[in-house]
Amino acid sequence: MTFLPVLPALTTARLTLRGPEPRDYPALRAFYASDRSNFVGGPKSPEGAWRQLATEIGHWALRGYGRWIVTERETGHTVGMVGLWNPEGWPEPEVAWDLFEGFEGKGYATEAAHAARDHAYGALGWPTAISLVNRANTASARVAERLGAVYEGEVTHETYGSIGVYRHPAPEACR
Structure with a gap:
């Protein structure tokens, strides 16, 4: 028997964000x-x-939150994982995204990250959020900037080394 908690699902114009399940392996x-x-x-x-x-x-x-599996509403295809991330060792709660092969360049990361951030600021009451982006990952840096996040500096992580910190606008600026 598999125990999976009931996780909140989010929808956008083109996407469904649902909790990860064994079928996503x-x-x-x-x-x-x-x-x-x-x-x-x-x-x-x-x-x-x-x-x-x-x-x-x-x-x-x-944590009571996490990253969702993101699917296209029209086709059901899994396009990636987007959501809220704060494992031990992280500097603070993050809005994070990973797109799977063939789904980049369609605005999916930005669309899903908007929904995730709205959930963090609304339902969870977060006062702020960051996104961590490797300097060489220019596509993710562009997503952070489209979300209104501003480069704030670097943080050093024991596994990932030096990572850029992008600070998202405050909740009141996102309304």
């Missing part, structure tokens, strides 16, 4: 096997991808 395995995962700890073995899925599900249980 093949999509995560493919993502973490690819070079697209270079900036987020990949590539990973199939076992590493399974452990990442367990981490994604567990983050919800430990």
